[in-house]
Amino acid sequence: MSAHTLALTLAIAAGWLSFNTLVIVGYFFVCKKEALGLAAPDSFWLTVAGKRNKTPAVSPRAKPSPAPVKESMVTAEPTPSAELDSAPPPTLPPSASYSLFVIFDRPDVTLNQKIHALLQAWEAHYDATLQVYLASGVTPQNPIRVANAYPPGSMPVEEMFLDEANVLGGVSLIVEKPKRKRGFDKVQLGKLVELSEEFAALGGSILDEERQPASRKTFKNITGS
Structure with missing residues (x-):
C-alpha cells in the first residue's frame, strides 16, 4: 500500500x-x-x-367581591356620644386655701374705724403688692390674709382707712391649707376662726366659702377639731 x-x-x-x-x-x-x-x-x-385557552376572560370593569368577614373578628368602635355618656362628669379642683367671709350689716366710717383698730390689735400690716392686710398669727410663713370681700377689691391703706370712699361692706379671711393639720398649723387655723368671730362681733355675719351661713361644722372642718 x-x-x-x-x-x-x-x-x-x-x-x-x-x-x-x-x-x-x-x-x-x-x-x-x-x-x-x-x-x-x-x-x-x-x-x-x-x-x-380554558382560562376565563375577566372583564376590566369587574371587581372581585370581598371575602366574607367573620362576625367574631369585627369589633365595633365606640361612637363619640357613647364615650361622652360613659365619661365621668368633670370635677373642680379642690381649693388650696381655707376662707371665711364676714358681711357687715351697717357699713360706715365708724365701723371702718373699728375694723382698723382690730387689725392693729392683731398686728396686721399692709402688703402693697397684694393690697391686703397680713396677720402673722402663730405661723408668719402662712399668715391670715384680710381682703375686701364686698364688693371684692383691694383694702385701703392705713392713711385712707377712715375715708368715706373706702367704707368696707365686708372682709374675707384666707389661710392656705397646710399639708398636715398639726402643731402650729392647726393653731393658725383656729386663729382664722377666732379673727372672723371678732370681725362679726363688730356687727356682721360669717359665711363659708360657698357664701352660706357658717356653722360649728364649718369651723370644725377648718380646724379639724
Whole structure:
C-alpha cells in the first residue's frame, strides 16, 4: 500500500470515529436532561396551551367581591356620644386655701374705724403688692390674709382707712391649707376662726366659702377639731 492510500484511509477512519463519538455524547447529554427533569416532553406545550385557552376572560370593569368577614373578628368602635355618656362628669379642683367671709350689716366710717383698730390689735400690716392686710398669727410663713370681700377689691391703706370712699361692706379671711393639720398649723387655723368671730362681733355675719351661713361644722372642718 502506498503512503498516499494509507494517509487517506487513516483520515476516513478518524472522521468516522469523531462522528460516532459526537453522536454518543449527544445521546447521553439528552438522556441526562430528561432524567433531571430539565427537558420537557412534547405534550408539555400542548397542556400549557390548553390551560391558557380554558382560562376565563375577566372583564376590566369587574371587581372581585370581598371575602366574607367573620362576625367574631369585627369589633365595633365606640361612637363619640357613647364615650361622652360613659365619661365621668368633670370635677373642680379642690381649693388650696381655707376662707371665711364676714358681711357687715351697717357699713360706715365708724365701723371702718373699728375694723382698723382690730387689725392693729392683731398686728396686721399692709402688703402693697397684694393690697391686703397680713396677720402673722402663730405661723408668719402662712399668715391670715384680710381682703375686701364686698364688693371684692383691694383694702385701703392705713392713711385712707377712715375715708368715706373706702367704707368696707365686708372682709374675707384666707389661710392656705397646710399639708398636715398639726402643731402650729392647726393653731393658725383656729386663729382664722377666732379673727372672723371678732370681725362679726363688730356687727356682721360669717359665711363659708360657698357664701352660706357658717356653722360649728364649718369651723370644725377648718380646724379639724
